[in-house]
Amino acid sequence: MRSSGQDQQKSRSIWQRLHIDVPLLIGILALLFLGLFLVYSAGGQESAIVYRKIRSIGVALLGMFIIAQIPPLAYRKWAVPVFILGLLMLSSVLLFGHVGKGAQRWLDLGVIKFQPSEVMKLIVPIMIAWFVSQENLPVKISTVILAFILVLLPTLLIAKQPDLGTALLIASSGIFVIFLAGASWRLIGVCVGLASAFVPILWMFLMKDYQKQRVMTFLNPEQDPLGSGYHIIQSKIAIGSGGIQGKGWLQGTQSQLEFLPERHTDFIFSVFSEEFGLIGVAILLAVYLFVVMRGLWIAVNAQHAFTKLLAGSLTLTFFVYVFVNIGMVSGLLPVVGVPLPLVSYGGTSMVTLLLGFGILMAISTHRRFHV
């Protein structure tokens, strides 16, 4: 925000009172705006899909605005009951959930259908941040272990659906809290070791065949170029053929001629790279970096351990989206269903993300609370 006291007072009267963090908003809007153009290009140049995205952007921005009005410390009161409710919903998804695309993710409550796992993306960092900020930082080992268990519960429930992408994001959000809370490096080392030991168990007992297939494909996509390797090969062709300058908006042959799968959702970065080239990629990554910087700035400047941890976790988790999505479409990571944040088409994840940014804005703007 503004640096001089006088100006700060003035600007606060406009944006701070609305609880809007302007730099963050600019970054967010830039990404959303880019998303509109890309979805139009990737979605067969139909305006209908753009209108739908505009509508969900409107809803999500409104949600963000509302969330931003809530003083962030208030979350602490609700952390435990909401977390327990979330776990219950996740369990019920597994029991009665609606099956879509081979996975149970949706809970049908009669009036609305929603994905409890999405809500958990916000609840888990809140819960863990609350849990570890009970005590003085850095966190004690016993707290870390307990926190880990708290993270593991929803993660396993979501992985079981199966939704590896979300499980990964949720696990990250919790782990980031623990990391930012100052868990000792030795502990981190032990955890990394344990996690590595967990991989074979994951492979043998938890992963479904299609997930194993994805990993195999990731390791060698050319092995089955028309089958499971097709997506990643076509994506790399799209990105690579974009070159430095790109083929131009709406001119990407890989996307326009539908060689790219999942063009307007998970693989939208490939469309972007094909049409806007390396220059576009550099700019996009810069915008993401800007958003992350702003988020971390908010975290560092937050006045309470809880809000610091929450803001930091939300920001870093946002970056995990970026990393996993770009990593997977460019062949660095196996294909897991993680969208390119704020750009991919898909209302649910965007709403969650913007709600998260709403929390960040709240943390940034509700400065004067009592410790």
Added chain:
Amino acid sequence: MTKRRIVIRNQSAEANLFARRAFIAFAGVVLVLLILFGNIFSLQVDSFEKYKTRSNSNRIKLLPVAPNRGLITDRNGVLLADNKPVYSLEVIAEDVKNLKESIAQVSQLLDINTERQEKFFKSLKQKRRFKPVELHSRLSDQQVALFSVNQHKFPGIFVNARLKRYYPFSDLTTHNLGYVARINRKDLNKLEREGKSDNYAATYGIGRLGIERYYEELLHGTIGHQEVEINNQGRVIRTLNYTPPVPGKDLKLTLDIELQMIAKRALSGHRGAIVAMDPRTGEILAMYSNPSYDGNLFVHGISSKDYKKLLNSKDLPLINRSVQGYPPASTVKPFLALTGLEENIVTEKTEIYDPGWYQLEGLPNRYRDWKLWGHGNVDLSKAIEQSCNTYFFDLAFKLGITRISNMMYQFGFGDYTGIDIHEESKGIMPSIAWKRARYNKPWYTGETLSVGIGQSYWTVTPLQLAQALTTLVNHGERKVPHLLKANSELVIESNGNTYHQITPTSYEPRPPLTLKKDKHWDVVLKAMHNTVQKVGATAYTPFKGVTYDASGKTGSAQVAGIKQDEKYDAESRTENERDNAMFIAFAPFDKPEIVVAVAIENVAKGGGATNAAPVAKQIMDQYFGDRVITSKTHQVATTLPLKAKTPSTIATTH
């Protein structure tokens, strides 16, 4: 904070710790971004060319465009092989949801019979992926209209229009032209071996017999390409580039379709063949084998019923008799006489006495002449005019088989003529070595006597007869019989960069046959002239009154005309035992313009003179029209020989 647990916090320490951790996290973020960017950089900059190529090969497809096949005309430009648009119903099985059901429905709609359906499912098994398979090869206009209206119900099934071969003269030209038939697996393998399969990517048919097969490379042309952009479904979005195909060369044949028609009419009701050739060039003017069949049947894929009918017909219409071996009988006597002269066994004036039979010294067998009471004193000319067997038994005996066969090779017997169709048979010119190789038996003198009257193992094709006669009338200058007069550009690209001109002059014959005495040619030719012109000679009656000064030689043979399978033999034994009638002729005597060879199988009555000679006459009548030609070099003696008589029907050979 809650009231229960009040923690005394060290705010600044916490803030410092957090800031440190946040900074580490930020460093991690930057590092990860650099890794991501580095990876994208390597894709978009380092591997740009590779991915650009792959992107293009994804979307750009070359669609082959078939060239139009060259047309074939006769020597006067009458169209013999045309290309006509034909509508076929084709199916891309991969695009059809429920194949069996869809085929049943569309078959019901268009009234497609079960045989076609079965054929379709059969050919479905050996097709390439996403290649269309024909369900119906020739839709009527009504069917096309009916399908077009209902097309939306049948995804993956479509009407295709393509040019297909059409032979307006149907069976009249089939044995010469051959036909174009659908490319089958065998053709594909062959094309692949020869590295030509790319050029045939869009081609429907390939020349299967005759000219169509022999000049396939000229007729086919060069494939064109349409460069199109396709989407992931393979659907064409737009055309990027078009390289038109180069049509095949048009061919002009030496055939005269009117002469061909006469040949057919003359042979109607008979099994047999006619070859008419220009001895000056080797151009085939007419070549017809009766019965024939309609090549158009094969263009559209012949039904198994029709094919069985052709295959099982006793008359063997599929065989081109003009290039199949027949016993030459007496038609080869002029060539044997020439051999006698050349080997100094006889002179023009040498006479023998013919009592009606010939007997080898010390052997009981009598070899009979066709004339029971004999020809009396016979010289060379009379032996040919009257077709005296005794004279030629004696001559053959004195020559021996080796000298005979060596000379006959000089006339091209027992070897390919080199005509530009592949169906030719070599016939058989027997020799001691041949018999040893074939039967592992010695040669018997009695067989030499049979060879002397064109029998025994000796078989010649009508085409060989025409070629041998050409050499004879040309005084040894050989010609290669051929059907191609010219192609539209006269140039063909062969292997590498060599260019060959395919013109009539490029049929390279063997060097001319030279005799020790050049006048021997005239001795024999004059005898053939007499055979037609002299009152009472064997071929006098059939050519009585013609004005174009013809010469010729008759022949009759009592053997099965062509090699046939056992079944045929058994079923038609009696008919099969009848004589074959043969005739060779040329005209005019002084500067021959046409030679004709005729073979007719199993004639009901008479021999070469009564059956084959009139056929040759009809061809020559047509060829010469009203022209009146008389010889300035040879006056035929008008006196009637004493015992002259027309040929008898009981003759073995004459």
